[in-house]
Amino acid sequence: MKKYCQLALISFVILFLELLLIRLIGTEIRIFAYFSNLILLATFVGSGIGMLSKFNFSPKVSVFLLSVIVLIVNTRLFNNITDFLSPLNENKIWFQQDTASLGNIIAGLFMTAFLFFLVLFSFIPLGRYLGNFFEDSKRIIFVYSINIVASIVGMWAFYGLSFFAISPFVGVVIAQLILFFLSDTAQHKIFMVVVIFITAAVGLGIPNNSENWIKTVWSPYQKLSLHKYPDSDSAHPNYFLNVNGATYMGLYNFSDEQRIQIEKKVKELPMPSTYNVNFADQYRLPYLMKQNIKDVLIVGAGGGNDVAAAVRMGASSVDAVEIDPQIINFGKKYYPENPYSSLKVNIVIDDGRSFFRRTSKKYDMIVMGLADSHTLSSSLTNIRLDHYLYTKESFEDVKKILKPDGLLFLSFEVLQNTKIGNKIEKNLNEVFGHKPVIFELHDTQFFGLGGVIFMANEKRDVEEKYLNKNQDLKKFIEERRMYYGNDSTTLSDNWPYLYLDGPRIPQIHLWVSIFLIAAFFAFRKIVSWQGSFRWDFFVLGAGFLLYEFQNVSKTSLLFGNTWVTSLFTITAILLFILLANIIQSKFQFPLWIAYPGLAVSFALQFLMPIEVFNSLAFNLRAIFGSLFLNLPLFFSGIIFITLLRDAEEKSSALASNLIGSAAGGLFEVFSFLWGIQSLLILALIFYLISIPLVWRRQ
Numbered sequence: 001m002k003k004y005c006q007l008a009l010i011s012f013v014i015l016f017l018e019l020l021l022i023r024l025i026g027t028e029i030r031i032f033a034y035f036s037n038l039i040l041l042a043t044f045v046g047s048g049i050g051m052l053s054k055f056n057f058s059p060k061v062s063v064f065l066l067s068v069i070v071l072i073v074n075t076r077l078f079n080n081i082t083d084f085l086s087p088l089n090e091n092k093i094w095f096q097q098d099t100a101s102l103g104n105i106i107a108g109l110f111m112t113a114f115l116f117f118l119v120l121f122s123f124i125p126l127g128r129y130l131g132n133f134f135e136d137s138k139r140i141i142f143v144y145s146i147n148i149v150a151s152i153v154g155m156w157a158f159y160g161l162s163f164f165a166i167s168p169f170v171g172v173v174i175a176q177l178i179l180f181f182l183s184d185t186a187q188h189k190i191f192m193v194v195v196i197f198i199t200a201a202v203g204l205g206i207p208n209n210s211e212n213w214i215k216t217v218w219s220p221y222q223k224l225s226l227h228k229y230p231d232s233d234s235a236h237p238n239y240f241l242n243v244n245g246a247t248y249m250g251l252y253n254f255s256d257e258q259r260i261q262i263e264k265k266v267k268e269l270p271m272p273s274t275y276n277v278n279f280a281d282q283y284r285l286p287y288l289m290k291q292n293i294k295d296v297l298i299v300g301a302g303g304g305n306d307v308a309a310a311v312r313m314g315a316s317s318v319d320a321v322e323i324d325p326q327i328i329n330f331g332k333k334y335y336p337e338n339p340y341s342s343l344k345v346n347i348v349i350d351d352g353r354s355f356f357r358r359t360s361k362k363y364d365m366i367v368m369g370l371a372d373s374h375t376l377s378s379s380l381t382n383i384r385l386d387h388y389l390y391t392k393e394s395f396e397d398v399k400k401i402l403k404p405d406g407l408l409f410l411s412f413e414v415l416q417n418t419k420i421g422n423k424i425e426k427n428l429n430e431v432f433g434h435k436p437v438i439f440e441l442h443d444t445q446f447f448g449l450g451g452v453i454f455m456a457n458e459k460r461d462v463e464e465k466y467l468n469k470n471q472d473l474k475k476f477i478e479e480r481r482m483y484y485g486n487d488s489t490t491l492s493d494n495w496p497y498l499y500l501d502g503p504r505i506p507q508i509h510l511w512v513s514i515f516l517i518a519a520f521f522a523f524r525k526i527v528s529w530q531g532s533f534r535w536d537f538f539v540l541g542a543g544f545l546l547y548e549f550q551n552v553s554k555t556s557l558l559f560g561n562t563w564v565t566s567l568f569t570i571t572a573i574l575l576f577i578l579l580a581n582i583i584q585s586k587f588q589f590p591l592w593i594a595y596p597g598l599a600v601s602f603a604l605q606f607l608m609p610i611e612v613f614n615s616l617a618f619n620l621r622a623i624f625g626s627l628f629l630n631l632p633l634f635f636s637g638i639i640f641i642t643l644l645r646d647a648e649e650k651s652s653a654l655a656s657n658l659i660g661s662a663a664g665g666l667f668e669v670f671s672f673l674w675g676i677q678s679l680l681i682l683a684l685i686f687y688l689i690s691i692p693l694v695w696r697r698q
Contacts, residue, residue, distance in 0.1 A: 004146055007133045009178055011150035012157070014126050017175050018043040019158040021069070021119055024168040027223045027244050028073035029115070031082040037665050038112070038512060039119055044662040045516075046120035049523060050127025051134075051655035054530045057125035059179040060188045060195075065122035066172055067199040069115075074169070074202055078115060079245070084108025085508060113515065127658075129182070131651035140645050141585045148578045152571055159567045162220040165326060169203030214239075219326035220563040226330055239334050241303065241327070249327075251303040252448060253336035254281060255312070262446050272443070279476045280444035282451070286365055286409040287313035288473060289455070289466045293364045297321070297401070299352035299389070300369035304331035305448065308339040310367075319363075321348045321355045323562060353388045354560030356397035357614055364403055368410040370451055387496040388561055390424055394493075395431040399458060407457050407466075408432075414440075414452040414482075419501045422488035424454055429486060434460040437467070439480040452482060493557060494675040509669040516666060520659070531652030536693035540640055541660025542667065543686030544633070548573060549668050550679040551629050554610050558625050576630045580637030584645075589638045591698075595691060598635035602684050605632065636687065643694065 022040060026033040050057065072078055085108040130147070137143040161171050176196045183189055216225045225242040239251040254262075259281075266277045279285060283305045287293060294316040298306045301320035310318045320340070322328050328347060332340045339345060348355060352371065371386040388394060390412075398408060408428075414421040421438070428436040434456070441450040455462050467474040489495065489502050500506065548570075555569045556562075583589055605628075613625045640657070647653040664686070671679055 003133070004143075006182060007130075007143060007146050008150040008153075009182060010126060010129050010133075011147040012154040013175050013178050014043075014047060014123070014130065014154070015151040016154035016158050016171065017066075017123075017126075019155060020161075020168050020171045020175070023158075023162075024172070025069070025073060025115070025119075027168075027218075028076070029078055029081055030244055030246070031085055033244060037668065038116060041516060041662040041665045042116050042119035043123050044658045044665070045520070046123030047127035047130070048655040048658035048662070049120070050124035050129075051131030051651045051658070052530060052533075053124065053128060055128075057128050058185070058188055059125050059129065059183050060192050062122045062125045063176045063179050063192045063195050065118055066176060067195045067202070069118055069122070070169060070172055070199050070203045072115065072118075078111050080104075081108050081111050081115075085112065109511065109515070112512075127655070131654065134654055135649070135651040137650075140650060141581050141641060144641060144644065145578055145581045148574050148581070152574050155567065155570060155574075159220070159563065162218065162563065165217045165219060167204065167218050169199075172203060173200050217326050217330075219324050221324050224324075224326055224330065226334065238336055239303075239330075241330065249302050250305070250448060251331065251335050252283075252305055254283065254305075254308065254447070255337055266446065274476070274479045275443065276472065276476045279473055280441070281309070281447040282411060282441050282444065282453070283309035283448070284313060285453075286367055286407070287315070288470075289409070290365060290407050295319075295361065295363045295365075295403075297355075297359075297361075297363045297366045298369065299355070299366070300371040301347075302327055302331065302369060304335040304337070304339045306367050306369050307331075307345055308335065308337045310365075311339050311342050311344055312337070315365075316344065318342075318345045319348060319355075319359075319361070320345055321350055321352050323349070323351050325349050351388075351556070351560035351562050351565075353394055353397070353557070354562070356394065356401060358618070359401060362401055362403045362406070364406050366398055366402060366406065366408050368398075368408070370411055370413060387498055388493065388557065390427065390498050391491045391493050391496050392427045392430060395427050399431055402458060404458060407455060407462070410454040410456075411441075411451045412454070413449075414484075419484075419488045420498060421452060421482065421484035422486065423491045423498060425484045426486040426488055427491055428454060428456045430490070432456040432458065432460065437462045437477070438482040438484065439477045440482050441480065443480075492675075494677050496676075497672060500672060503673050503675075505669050505672050509672070513666045513669065516662070531649035531655075534647070534649075534653045534656040536643065536690050536697060537640075537647075537653045537656040538660035538663070539686045539690045539693065540636065540643075541657035541662075542664035543683045543690070544636055544640075544657075545661040545664035546667055546679045546683035546686065547632060547636075549664075550671075550676050550683070551633075553676050554629060555625070557610055558613055558621060572626050572630055573633055576634045577637040577640075580634050581641050584638055584641050589642070591639060591642055591694065594635050594638040594642070598632055598639065598687060601631040601635055602680070602687075604628065605680055639690075639694075 018040065021043070022032075025039055032039060084104040133143055134140065158171065161168070173196060176192070176199060180189060180192045180196065183192060212227045212229060214226045214228055216223065218224075222243050223245075226239060227242060228239050238253050240247060241249040241251070243249070263277050266275075279288065287309065293310075293314070296310045296315045296318045298310065298318060299321045301307050301322040307318055307320045328340065328349065332338070340347060352368070368389070371389055402408065410424070410428075412420065412424060414424075425436060425438060436454045436456040438452060438454050440452045444450050455466075457465075459465070467477060491498060495503065551573070552566060552569050556565055559565045559568075580589075608628070610625075610629075613621045613628070616624065644650060644653055664683075667682055668679065670682060
């Protein structure tokens with residue numbers, strides 16, 4: 001019994017730590033928020049090497065290296081990595097410094113490699129510990145099932161920390177304490193106690209010395225730090241949110257009383273003739289365009305700027321959609337006008353795309369605020385939280401919920417030398433049948449950070465209906481008009497990469513892939529491995545992770561791109577694998593049935609579009625959508641557990657599978673080139689390659 005408890009604990013720690021380090025490192029070193037797969041791959045490769053290595057590593061090694069990682073991220077020693085490597089990253093990273101030089105790029109790559117190997121080596125003892133259970137066990141299906149169940153618990157524990165806004169540093173200490181109890185050596189335990197104490201002191205004891213800092217909260221998506229400007233500073237908001245080290249959102253007091261003070265200040269300043277304080281407030285502007293607005297939808301409600309404007313301007317009903325519950329909590333507590341307490345406001349904690357599809361309400365005005373994300377919603381994909389909001393399919397959903405005379409008012413930060421504006425303009429043009437009215441608000445001081453505004457409606461009469469009736473407003477907008485053109489790739493649910501200029505693999509992904517491949521072959525020569533490497537398990541791992549990547553992306557289109565969706569999606573995947581274990585232990589499902597079942601379930605993925613499930617009620621969509629999307633993983637689970645049960649060197653087989661999963665993670669970059677659906681084809685290719693490899697062994 002003790003043996004199985006130890007197996008459950010180490011399985012719990014591995015998945016718990018995997019998700020924890022992706023969140024922690026991606027938050028504190030921002031470039032990893034845009035490339036979280038690097039940390040994921042380090043955990044896979046580290047666990048796999050641990051299982052293959054002939055040496056037994058003490059858990060104290062993991063405890064010590066975790067403490068070093070905490071020291072690096074919390075003291076911001078490696079924070080320059082983002083600036084150093086940003087020239088290699090064609091995906092837009094906001095607020096990075098321009099430090100483009102060969103020396104800085106090389107330094108950034110070395111720091112990235114150092115951090116990668118820290119994570120990798122911290123998982124080698126965990127993999128060795130887990131591999132011993134598989135190698136020594138005679139009840140392999142039972143042992144693997146315990147591993148799956150404990151992994152599910154570890155994942156739910158991680159998301160439990162996120163739900164209750166608990167710092168990941170607390171999670172690291174919890175993981176270290178579990179490893180402490182797994183150690184049998186008294187001398188090791190003394191060392192581990194000292195290291196755990198240091199980890200707690202560094203991770204939880206270093207105060208935030210930022211100017212005017214109030215509090216920090218870890219939401220399910222990101223690290224939120226609230227700051228306050230002095231009351232005498234009228235050029236800045238009362239409060240502002242810092243997200244993962246970048247200024248993200250102000251909580252502005254634009255009440256009527258404050259507006260009078262701002263107008264007085266503007267009159268005292270030498271402002272350009274094109275400046276008109278009556279139209280400079282981007283949050284108030286939609287209601288100066290269109291009169292007598294009753295029903296308003298705000299997507300990306302944030303701290304409350306857009307919501308306060310809608311209430312102030314007389315909207316009868318305001319649906320405020322925001323994906324991050326902690327940002328809403330900040331707005332409720334700190335926003336000066338307290339708009340979220342209004343009876344007119346209905347708060348919806350959801351992904352905007354999900355809300356578009358499930359609402360039956362029609363709106364006079366849909367305001368899409370700046371929804372740029374600084375992190376990913378999932379540890380398994382390179383899809384940002386906001387990607388699916390700006391696809392052609394998303395705008396088609398928006399058009400359906402606009403009233404016949406409704407207006408879409410979309411704001412986004414479009415910088416020079418990017419094709420973000422081209423993509424948004426092209427999609428709006430194709431969906432609404434006319435070019436949107438586009439203008440920029442970068443020169444409107446005292447009213448927020450500004451941005452670029454896109455306006456469109458179904459009747460194609462934005463200019464005639466709204467601008468020609470107000471010549472002052474028309475003059476204000478005409479002097480800021482922008483034209484981007486349609487010379488860009490169409491954003492779609494298959495290719496939703498808003499920040500990439502076109503279909504290609506970004507340089508940073510190529511460099512990292514080359515580095516990981518070289519590191520793998522170097523390890524093969526340097527490290528003394530036990531057992532033989534199993535290429536059949538390798539390709540099964542690659543196929544599995546590629547399928548899981550595109551599965552998470554597709555599921556987000558059914559249920560929303562939220563942390564809850566990611567939690568239930570990965571849980572469903574693991575439960576299907578557990579079901580395969582149970583069936584195989586009872587009925588001995590043969591491979592000659594499992595492989596055709598895998599082929600048929602893959603064929604269904606190609607033939608049946610995911611959109612067919614959107615017409616179903618939520619409960620039916622959850623049941624049938626999950627069954628449909630996860631069916632291939634059930635058959636691949638049957639194949640995997642059958643081969644693992646028959647393998648002579650089970651630890652080596654499992655290690656080969658983990659390293660193959662890391663290889664599959666590298667292949668995800670082809671979605672930048674060919675789209676997310678291409679991952680399904682690549683996954684199928686890997687599964688097909690496994691057939692002759694398995695046949696030869698059989």
